Amino acid sequence: MPELPEVENVARELRPALCGRRLLALDCHFPGVLIAGGGVEIDPWRPRRVVAVHRRGKLLLLDLEGDLGMSVHLRMTGRLSLEDPSTPRRPHTHVTAAVDDGRELRFVDPRRFGRVEVATRQHRAGTPFLRSLGPEPQDLDADALAARLAARRGPVKSVLLDQRLVAGLGNIYVDEILHRAGLHPRLEADRLLAPEIVGLVEAMRAVLDEAIESGGSTIRDYRSPDGRAGEFTARHRVFGRAGEPCLVCGTPVRKVRLSGRGTHFCPQCQPRRRRRPRRRTARRPRGGTP
DNA sequence: TCTAACCTGATC
DNA sequence: GATCAGGTTAGA
Numbered sequence: 001m002p003e004l005p006e007v008e009n010v011a012r013e014l015r016p017a018l019c020g021r022r023l024l025a026l027d028c029h030f031p032g033v034l035i036a037g038g039g040v041e042i043d044p045w046r047p048r049r050v051v052a053v054h055r056r057g058k059l060l061l062l063d064l065e066g067d068l069g070m071s072v073h074l075r076m077t078g079r080l081s082l083e084d085p086s087t088p089r090r091p092h093t094h095v096t097a098a099v100d101d102g103r104e105l106r107f108v109d110p111r112r113f114g115r116v117e118v119a120t121r122q123h124r125a126g127t128p129f130l131r132s133l134g135p136e137p138q139d140l141d142a143d144a145l146a147a148r149l150a151a152r153r154g155p156v157k158s159v160l161l162d163q164r165l166v167a168g169l170g171n172i173y174v175d176e177i178l179h180r181a182g183l184h185p186r187l188e189a190d191r192l193l194a195p196e197i198v199g200l201v202e203a204m205r206a207v208l209d210e211a212i213e214s215g216g217s218t219i220r221d222y223r224s225p226d227g228r229a230g231e232f233t234a235r236h237r238v239f240g241r242a243g244e245p246c247l248v249c250g251t252p253v254r255k256v257r258l259s260g261r262g263t264h265f266c267p268q269c270q271p272r273r274r275r276r277p278r279r280r281t282a283r284r285p286r287g288g289t290p
Numbered sequence: 291t292c293t294a295a296c297c298t299g300a301t302c
Numbered sequence: 303g304a305t306c307a308g309g310t311t312a313g314a
Contacts, residue, residue, distance in 0.1 A: 002308065002309090003308065003309090006308085058309080073309085073310090074308090074309090075296095075308085075309050075310075076297090076298095076307070076308055076309055076310095077297090077298080077299090077307090077308080092298085109297095109298095110297080110298050110299065111296085111297045111298050111299085111307090112296085112297055112298080113296065113297065113309065113310080114309090129310080129311095153291085154291070158291085158292095161309090163309090163310085170308055170309070171307095171308055171309085172308060173308095217308080219307080219308060220299090220300080220307075220308080221307095221308080222308075239308095259291080259292065259293095260292075260293070260294095262306080262307080
C-alpha cells in the first residue's frame with residue numbers, strides 16, 4: 001500500500017515532530033519485526049536523538065545520533081503513528097518508541113511483512129535492498145529512463161514495478177502513471193518510442209506530485225502518522241475503478257492480471273497498438289551489444 | 291521471468 | 303470456504 005507518496009507524507013509529518021527529539025525507549029512486541037544490524041546493541045536501548053528524517057524509495061529513514069540509522073519498510077499494511085501513550089495500542093502494534101515529548105511512536109502491521117531495522121548508518125547504506133534501488137523518479141529524465149528501459153525486457157508495467165529500475169513506484173501509481181501517459185501496461189518496455197518515454201516521465205512527475213500534495217492514497221490501511229487518510233484515492237483515474245467509466249473517454253476501465261498483480265487500464269486511452277517491429281539484426285542470441 | 295511464499299483480514 | 307490485497311524475494 002504505502003508507495004512513494006505515502007512514505008513521503010509520513011516523512012514530512014514525522015520530520016518536524018521528531019527531529020531534535022530523543023527516543024527514550026525502543027521496544028519490540030513481536031519477535032523479528034525489530035532487527036538490529038551491523039553489530040549495534042539495541043537491548044538495552046540507550047536514548048538517542050533523532051537527527052534527520054528522510055525517504056528513499058518506499059523506505060523511511062531516521063538518522064539517530066551516534067551514527068545510527070533506523071529504517072522502516074511498511075510493505076503492505078505497515079503504519080507509523082505518533083500518539084499519546086494513554087491511547088490504547090491498536091492490535092498488531094509490534095514496535096514502540098517513547099519520544100521525549102511524552103508521545104509514543106508506534107509501528108503497527110497486521111500482516112507483519114514490514115520491518116524496523118536499527119544499524120550503523122554505514123551498515124544501513126550497505127543493505128542489499130537499499131543499494132539495489134534505482135534513482136528517485138524526481139532525478140530521472142527522459143534520456144536516463146530511456147537508457148534504463150532499453151536494457152529491460154517484459155511489459156512496461158512489470159518493469160516499472162521493479163525497484164531497481166526506479167525507486168518508489170508500486171501497483172497503484174504504476175497503473176495511474178501508465179493511464180496518464182496513454183500507454184498500455186503490456187507494451188514491451190524496450191520498445192517504447194522516444195516521445196512515449198518523454199510522456200511517461202511527465203506522467204510520473206505529475207501523478208506523484210499530485211499524490212504527494214493530496215496526502216497519498218488510502219485503499220484500506222494507510223493513514224498518516226496523525227491518522228489522516230490520503231485524499232488522492234478520490235482522484236484515481238483507473239486504480240480500483242474496474243468497470244467504471246474512464247474519466248477521460250467513458251470506456252469501462254478494465255482489470256486484468258499482469259505478472260501476478262491486479263492491473264487497471266482504459267482500453268481506449270491506452271491502446272495496445274502495433275509497435276515498431278524489432279529489427280531482426282538487433283536481435284542477439286544472448287546478451288549481445290546492440 | 292514468473293510463482294509461491296511470507297501473513298492477516300476483508301469481502302465474495 | 304475461497305479469493306484477494308498497496309511489497310519483496312527466494313526459488314524454479
